[in-house]
Amino acid sequence: MNAWIAGARPRTLPAAVVPVLVGTAAAAGMDGDTGALKGLIVWRFVAALVVSLALQVGVNYANDYSDGVRGTDDERVGPMRLVASGAKRPGAVKRAAFLSFGVAALAGLALAATTSWWLIVVGLASIAAAWFYTGGPRPYGYAGFGELFVFVFFGVVATVGSAFVQIVRVTPLALGASVPVGLLAVALLVVNNLRDIPGDTVSGKRTLAVRLGDKRTRILYTALMYLPFVIVPVVAGLSGRPLGAASLFVVVFVNKPVLNVLQGAKGPALIPVLGATGRVQLLFGIVFAAGLFVGG
Numbered sequence: 001m002n003a004w005i006a007g008a009r010p011r012t013l014p015a016a017v018v019p020v021l022v023g024t025a026a027a028a029g030m031d032g033d034t035g036a037l038k039g040l041i042v043w044r045f046v047a048a049l050v051v052s053l054a055l056q057v058g059v060n061y062a063n064d065y066s067d068g069v070r071g072t073d074d075e076r077v078g079p080m081r082l083v084a085s086g087a088k089r090p091g092a093v094k095r096a097a098f099l100s101f102g103v104a105a106l107a108g109l110a111l112a113a114t115t116s117w118w119l120i121v122v123g124l125a126s127i128a129a130a131w132f133y134t135g136g137p138r139p140y141g142y143a144g145f146g147e148l149f150v151f152v153f154f155g156v157v158a159t160v161g162s163a164f165v166q167i168v169r170v171t172p173l174a175l176g177a178s179v180p181v182g183l184l185a186v187a188l189l190v191v192n193n194l195r196d197i198p199g200d201t202v203s204g205k206r207t208l209a210v211r212l213g214d215k216r217t218r219i220l221y222t223a224l225m226y227l228p229f230v231i232v233p234v235v236a237g238l239s240g241r242p243l244g245a246a247s248l249f250v251v252v253f254v255n256k257p258v259l260n261v262l263q264g265a266k267g268p269a270l271i272p273v274l275g276a277t278g279r280v281q282l283l284f285g286i287v288f289a290a291g292l293f294v295g296g
Contacts, residue, residue, distance in 0.1 A: 011274050015188055016154065017049065018284070019158035019182075022289045023163040026171065044114070055127070059133060061096045062133070063141075115165050133149055142204075144208040155185055173241070184280070184281040187225050187281075188278060196209070244295060257277055
């Protein structure tokens with residue numbers, strides 16, 4: 001069980017939790033309800049959270065399987081990989097990935113049945129994107145498009161989708177709020193790929209970090225960590241929910257991981273930076289969502 005938990009990569013799970021929190025909070029009060037929950041439907045929030053978490057775990061297992069059978073994890077210095085380490089058989093990891101996708105599909109189907117059947121299309125696209133990130137004959141993660149996938153699906157789609165299942169429409173607030181959420185999710189992937197540049201280069205995995213090189217990847221990470229705090233006041237102000245700007249205080253926790261990256265931390269020294277990035281993302285999401293909810 002410990003191996004399966006490690007393989008699910010808990011440090012990456014804030015990328016699944018934050019968009020659901022923020023998207024749900026952005027829907028608060030949109031239907032004119034001023035009660036305690038401001039019109040939010042709790043079971044839909046829980047179902048959206050299950051979808052997002054199951055997809056995140058699924059993509060982590062799928063990456064573990066695909067990278068493991070290709071041999072591209074042999075030079076990795078990060079957290080344990082189930083297939084590459086020999087802890088689990090490839091077939092078992094593949095089944096775990098599809099089981100996770102199945103859980104996401106079931107929860108998503110319940111949401112589609114009560115809101116819009118178009119969510120099935122979105123769900124299928126999300127699962128396909130998760131699998132073909134490192135799976136299939138031409139994985140797009142190996143071509144440097146992983147960051148775009150993360151921004152779109154764990155930023156825009158997850159945030160806007162979480163708001164949609166509450167109020168059954170897309171709002172400018174949900175779209176605006178999805179941008180800083182997506183940027184922090186991308187930062188999590190960038191620092192992970194920064195750590196893996198040497199191994200990915202040897203194995204022929206042309207991630208965006210490999211294409212940009214070490215120095216420019218560090219600059220990109222820095223920009224991704226600070227840019228959300230430039231965008232938040234604009235989103236909070238234009239939406240009439242100024243309390244969302246309370247998340248600006250979280251910027252004080254950005255300095256340490258960014259400083260470590262700019263000072264040249266490499267290999268295993270970047271593992272704590274990955275954890276710190278996830279904590280910044282989660283804290284930002286909680287405070288941002290709280291501000292949007294209270295102001296709704």
